Amino acid sequence: MYKLLKKCLNSPFLWPAIALVIAINLWLGIKAGGDNLLEIPPAARWGIVSLEMAGTVDKAKAILQVWARKSPEGIPLRTIALHSLIYDCGFLVLYTATLAMACLISATLIDTRHPKLARMGLAKLGRGLAHLQGVVAALDTVENIALWRILRSSGLYVWPALAKACAVPKFALIAITFTYILVVFVVRLGEIKQRIRQNTVAAT
Numbered sequence: 001m002y003k004l005l006k007k008c009l010n011s012p013f014l015w016p017a018i019a020l021v022i023a024i025n026l027w028l029g030i031k032a033g034g035d036n037l038l039e040i041p042p043a044a045r046w047g048i049v050s051l052e053m054a055g056t057v058d059k060a061k062a063i064l065q066v067w068a069r070k071s072p073e074g075i076p077l078r079t080i081a082l083h084s085l086i087y088d089c090g091f092l093v094l095y096t097a098t099l100a101m102a103c104l105i106s107a108t109l110i111d112t113r114h115p116k117l118a119r120m121g122l123a124k125l126g127r128g129l130a131h132l133q134g135v136v137a138a139l140d141t142v143e144n145i146a147l148w149r150i151l152r153s154s155g156l157y158v159w160p161a162l163a164k165a166c167a168v169p170k171f172a173l174i175a176i177t178f179t180y181i182l183v184v185f186v187v188r189l190g191e192i193k194q195r196i197r198q199n200t201v202a203a204t
């Protein structure tokens with residue numbers, strides 16, 4: 001695996017592959033968000049995320065009342081929300097796998113090209129975050145079950161609290177992972193800039 005990731009770093013197909021995976025994630029993310037049709041302020045300002053973070057029966061009921069209306073195509077918004085959870089089942093597999101692979105590639109980059117950062121534990125952190133994407137996927141799955149029960153009105157009492165209890169650590173882990181990947185990406189850009197500058201100086 002380590003050797004394969006090292007080869008990936010030098011592959012000309014790495015960046016096109018990353019762009020393709022990001023595009024697929026964005027498309028699935030939009031579908032999992034209900035095609036932005038569920039964003040109705042103030043109760044459901046953030047669409048399905050508002051329901052994830054509701055936390056209480058009253059807030060969940062307020063969102064469901066807003067979603068009692070229909071979309072411009074005549075489809076009930078609650079039906080769109082239910083369909084969005086089906087898309088989210090595929091999305092959670094893809095985005096967690098993407099984040100895990102990005103963390104492993106970042107850790108390999110640090111291990112092979114930045115020994116000082118590796119000694120600081122940043123490579124180990126990347127591998128740890130990659131493994132934690134399994135936890136993110138599990139939290140998202142339980143959250144989706146809770147949201148499904150809320151949308152089907154299968155007893156609201158425990159489900160809003162359970163959805164929020166899963167959503168908060170899920171978003172926290174995703175934010176930490178994105179921050180790690182962004183830091184390594186900035187380091188990589190700095191490395192590329194320095195190499196270009198050295199090549200320019202050498203050419204003159």
